[in-house]
Amino acid sequence: MGVIERFNDVREMVARAARDADRAAGDVALVAVSKLFDAAAITPVLEAGHRRFGENYVQEARAKWPGLRASHGDVVLHMIGPLQSNKARDAVELFDVIETLDRESLAKELAKEIARQGRSPALLVQVNTGDEPQKGGVSPRDADAFIGMCRERHGLAIAGLMCIPPADQPPSPHFAFLGQIARRHGLKTLSMGMSADFAAAIQLGATHVRIGSAIFGQRA
Ligand SMILES: *Cc1c(COP(=O)(O)O)cnc(C)c1O
Numbered sequence: 001m002g003v004i005e006r007f008n009d010v011r012e013m014v015a016r017a018a019r020d021a022d023r024a025a026g027d028v029a030l031v032a033v034s035k036l037f038d039a040a041a042i043t044p045v046l047e048a049g050h051r052r053f054g055e056n057y058v059q060e061a062r063a064k065w066p067g068l069r070a071s072h073g074d075v076v077l078h079m080i081g082p083l084q085s086n087k088a089r090d091a092v093e094l095f096d097v098i099e100t101l102d103r104e105s106l107a108k109e110l111a112k113e114i115a116r117q118g119r120s121p122a123l124l125v126q127v128n129t130g131d132e133p134q135k136g137g138v139s140p141r142d143a144d145a146f147i148g149m150c151r152e153r154h155g156l157a158i159a160g161l162m163c164i165p166p167a168d169q170p171p172s173p174h175f176a177f178l179g180q181i182a183r184r185h186g187l188k189t190l191s192m193g194m195s196a197d198f199a200a201a202i203q204l205g206a207t208h209v210r211i212g213s214a215i216f217g218q219r220a
Pocket of ligand 1: 214
């Protein structure tokens with residue numbers, strides 16, 4: 001099966017999961033995660049009309065996306081990987097959504113760059129719902145204070161939340177928990193659900209699902 005067949009299948013499965021959850025297909029956006037795939041691999045998906053992509057590495061996005069944007073326009077690019085504060089300038093320049101805000105030092109740099117560049121990517125706070133040491137994200141017990149601090153001390157508009165549940169646990173409690181935090185803070189965007197668990201995430205209110213290998217194949 002080629003990339004377009006896989007892409008169409010994924011799109012169809014996401015739409016079906018939305019209908020099963022009694023939601024409109026348009027309520028759930030598919031972020032096609034293209035990390036470690038080159039421009040030639042991404043181009044067929046752009047040519048099929050898809051415009052929303054996710055990348056994990058600033059350097060890689062910088063190498064691939066300015067050219068793809070120039071040739072295809074209207075791209076919406078999500079940063080979904082850990083972001084170092086010293087990459088905030090590039091990230092604000094390159095991305096339309098930054099999903100991995102999780103430290104005050106990063107909040108501060110993003111606020112500075114947003115003011116300097118006059119460009120405002122939508123910002124999501126990543127919550128480490130399983131409190132896993134190897135994962136990015138604010139600890140659940142710090143999430144409320146962190147969101148307040150981003151808003152009040154740094155003047156950032158927070159659009160929503162993102163999580164990556166532990167691989168060895170049922171994901172639904174993590175998705176439900178993220179939804180509760182979002183509701184407490186009036187946040188509309190919930191980026192949760194990947195290839196293996198997007199249906200559960202959609203059931204629990206995901207507005208964005210992030211799917212890579214099911215579309216592009218196994219990464220090298
Ligand atoms: C790589 C990645 C994905 C996509 O994972 P697949 O298993 O390729 O679907 C989604 N979210 C994040 C944060 C990722 O790093």
